[in-house]
Amino acid sequence: MIKANYSSLCSSSSSTKKGALSMLLLTYVLLLLWRAASNPFPINTPLTRTQMEDLFRAYAPYLYLHPDEEYLPSSVDWFFSNGALLYKKGEESRPVRIEPGGTNLPKGGDPAGLYWLDLPADKGGRDRVSQGHIASAEAYVHFKPGVENGMFTDIQVWMFYPFNGHTSAKIWFIKRVSLGRAGEHVSDWEHVTLRVRNVDGVLDKVYFSQHGGGKWVDASLLQFESGNRFAWYSSRNGHAGNNETGLYLQGPGYGFGIRNDWARSNKVVDTGARFVVVASEGEAEAVAEPPWLSYESKWGPTKKYGTIVEVRRVRKFLLGKLKKLLDKLVKVIDEVYGTNGPAGPKVKNNWNGNEA
Template sequence: MSLGDLRVSEATEFDVVWRARSGGPDNLGATFFEPSTVDIAQGYAVLGYHSQPNNKRFSGRSVVAYDDLNGNIKAPVDYINLWNSLSFQIDQDGIGFIWLPKCPDGYKALGHVVTNSTQKPSPDKIRCVKAELTEQCEHYKWIWGAEGFNVYTTRPSNRGTQSMGVHLGSFVAQVGGVMSDIACLKNTKSDLSAMPTLDQLKPLIDAYAPWVFFHPDEKYRPATVEWFFENGGLLYKKGDEANPVTILPDGSNLPQGGSDDNAYWLDLPPDSDARDKLERGDLAKAKVYVHVKPMFGATFTDIVIWMYYPFNGPATVKFRIFNIKADHLGEHTGDWEHVTLRVNNFNGELQRIYLSEHSGGTWVDATDIEFQDRNKAAVYASKHGHAFYSKPGLVLDGSDGIGLRNDCEKADLYLDTGFFYTLLSAEYLGTAVVEPPWINYSRKWGPRAAIYIEDEFDKIMKRLPKFLRGPFKRVFYKLPIKILEEEGPTSIKTKSSWYGDEI
């Protein structure tokens, strides 16, 4: 793969150098790996060693660079021993030593070397990279630590479709609160040649697009945007609310561009039967909308699966042993949820999956995903709220048995998104994918409802035994109220993740 001035490949085979068996996430320790010379093609050099916590299945990867003898990469001039486990009373296999390369002037270290002896590593163990071919990186997830020493995964500080920093798979060490000076690679020429072509996208989507399982009691199901428009969805304009406009199937009569200035919004029709029909959606004809974008300097492809619901149902509050169904709390017209498939462009393998959850979300490694039909992730949509999770069961937004219920079950109610989808946008392909007009409608997909959280709170209080009303009042406003806002979402193209990273 070309990063402009540097050719790179990826090592996926590793040799264990040192393992700590305690500390870190779940107190299970961490393992430190050297990219295997057997797996590295001739002429390529290691840029950093790999580490991961022992509470996760192995999913190692490490970017290696080709030494074309033009001076883009050089051996370190020395090493600094940042830390060793000699004096630490920890459960470990051998003794671990963490080294920071000292690079020639004008060069940057992109990772550490790990050994199991006091002897300094050979200069051939790692390479430094010319500074102008690198970019600032930051520490990300904690891997392991012991008494003032910590190691973290790294990622580019600037991330998005236009950002060219490359995720390497290496780690960074922190000693006494001071982070090592570690950089990331950069795609200096913004070379997108590793991104899938239009013809390659279909087999990728077919292979990895998830099965979305809905709760058997889900009343508010997904539909297509076109179905919503054709069956009575209306456009309202501020100051002219008495004259809503019927929307064309492709949304071509919707206001285009601009900002979310509250001048326009979409809503359900006033007729109760038509309104009820739209609220329930149409799973039988539903499909998802796919947005494809480059990430990490085009070394990864993000395939974003967008699902549209005409209506988001009311929440259920859990308070100790009581489950209290709200009348309208959490209801709003229009609901966009998404799953992002992060595909490695070195080998075409699914690396991670992002699951949107109300106003946030979670990354899940592919090794921790349940799969259906070989490569298709099983994703669970919560009842009424439609947040996505990787496992069935109850997820509580709250703590100590108090919060908002997210109930997921594996039922016969599901959608194979790889079979029912439309390729919505792939801007890196130029004009090859034509976006529908509705995607550039930037206002709300639902009105601000005339529902007050205080009124809903009073209704819930009346349903509780008197001795529980005081405790419930003390915790209610600590709940994630943002989830309960009765307001339609903005356009998916205005989301920060459209051009940026998820989190």
């Protein structure tokens, strides 16, 4: 049967053959287009380390601190070499100086919370180190496959701050109310994630970490300068990231909340000029990770103050409904800033997973 049909086809006219082939080709193309639309195939062409580093240099953000920022970033090694201490539960009177690179830091999990880091013990040292050292600041870069169908590569850019400053609030017509030590904690890790397309290296969007979460911003909404590099704004004292300047209130709303202030200043870190690749996933050649990256205990102690007590110092100067509004912020502050010392980059969920 197959042979007979084949003979019949061969005896047909040339025009008929061309018409049949054209119809067959058209049907095949339409089938491919239908399959692509209904079930697209992922483009999975992982980038090499060299390509990823080149892309980071091309897009590396400029980190802008607020003009009134008191607590600047530093390198991790500057923090260690200037008196940062390692504490262990039950041995609080015998803290240990941290060696360069964090070679003497404990490795692995610490579910019991046995270890934590802290500023130097003397007041002068604490004050000096908490202010950071912007000249030493460097970006810690982590390359990893993007989670969206294998079509992207994520470039995480982490910045370290020795100290997170106190927060302030806006309460209706009162633009700024200092809340004492509320929000303060030792060590602060913030980051942005650049998501680039594997197929052509185009920057698709950027994730800005913020207290209690963060946000994705399409590349078209970034403030570009020096070619394809963009501005990364750090909020005053709290260091939450944003793609633009301005004020955002975090809290119940109705004209009151925790202030997040972003503004441009001459306090700026060029992340492309000073960076270290600390991890790269999915490559045959592994990155030599710094010892401190495997430290999974807390980068700061449990806070040594009560948020309610700090807020009460301000509350007594307010009238009527303003007192109640301020009381509502206490829960928000503890949810946003937490009570325990912060975790390092590798412990955070977005190190391996997608940005929340």
